[in-house]
Amino acid sequence: MSHAKYQVTIVKYGTRQTVRSDVYLNYHLYGEPDGPIGMDYFFWIVRNAERTIIVDTGFSAAGGARRGRTTLIEPAAAFDALGVDRAAGPPVVVTHAHYDHIGNLDLFPASPVILAAAEYDFWTGPYANRMLLHHSVEDEELAYLRQAEREGRVRTFAGSLDLAPGVRVLQVGGHTPGQSVVLVDTDAGTVLLASDSVHYYEELERSMPFTQVASLVDMYAAFERIRAMREVRHLVPGHDPDTLGRFAPAGLNGLAATIG
Numbered sequence: 091m092s093h094a095k096y097q098v099t100i101v102k103y104g105t106r107q108t109v110r111s112d113v114y115l116n117y118h119l120y121g122e123p124d125g126p127i128g129m130d131y132f133f134w135i136v137r138n139a140e141r142t143i144i145v146d147t148g149f150s151a152a153g154g155a156r157r158g159r160t161t162l163i164e165p166a167a168a169f170d171a172l173g174v175d176r177a178a179g180p181p182v183v184v185t186h187a188h189y190d191h192i193g194n195l196d197l198f199p200a201s202p203v204i205l206a207a208a209e210y211d212f213w214t215g216p217y218a219n220r221m222l223l224h225h226s227v228e229d230e231e232l233a234y235l236r237q238a239e240r241e242g243r244v245r246t247f248a249g250s251l252d253l254a255p256g257v258r259v260l261q262v263g264g265h266t267p268g269q270s271v272v273l274v275d276t277d278a279g280t281v282l283l284a285s286d287s288v289h290y291y292e293e294l295e296r297s298m299p300f301t302q303v304a305s306l307v308d309m310y311a312a313f314e315r316i317r318a319m320r321e322v323r324h325l326v327p328g329h330d331p332d333t334l335g336r337f338a339p340a341g342l343n344g345l346a347a348t349i350g
């Protein structure tokens with residue numbers, strides 16, 4: 091199918107400093123010294139002349155403040171500065187429902203919300219309130235997701251979804267039950283928005299699972315699936331401070347980069 095190539099915009103809206111043992115599961119098993127590591131927070135915009143697709147919406151002011159995160163630019167201001175017409179209701183892909191990915195869904199009150207059925211079902215199901223899982227979500231934000239569902243705006247899928255020509259959403263699980271990635275056709279080749287299936291480049295390169303995990307086996311399997319995607323030219327991880335420097339600067343005082 092022919093279609094106009096897309097451009098991917100990566101927006102770094104938040105940051106924090108932590109240590110390696112806080113991000114890598116059972117880090118002591120590697121027998122390496124602990125040390126500082128940064129964690130950046132991103133959302134992504136996919137667009138061509140015909141359409142705009144939003145991938146995740148960042149943490150809310152409340153969700154970020156509760157965890158001591160630093161906001162570098164308010165997501166609403168970033169969307170507006172980048173010319174995203176929020177009122178037009180562009181589709182919003184939710185890669186997973188953690189607080190730092192669905193925190194500003196209310197900026198898109200007219201948008202269809204696309205996520206894996208397994209993700210929606212999990213966070214509206216009996217284990218969502220267990221402490222080690224629940225600490226990564228905000229109840230008000232899950233309530234907003236349920237409200238969007240009642241409004242008929244939530245579109246779920248199982249396995250994969252061809253959202254638009256050249257844009258495919260793929261459920262990989264692991265980090266959360268319905269953790270998804272997005273494959274985008276750009277004129278710089280296929281881009282994989284890995285979101286939190288791969289927080290850090292090192293995480294994939296060394297198969298080092300992240301601390302927050304729903305299924306450890308699925309997380310390892312997701313690494314294998316991603317490694318097998320020979321068509322991917324550019325991998326964009328969910329939280330790596332090294333990400334922006336690998337791509338073309340795109341304004342926002344150094345907080346944005348583009349591919350394609």
Ligand SMILES: [Zn+2]
Nearest residue numbers: 188190286328
């Ligand atoms: Zn995240």
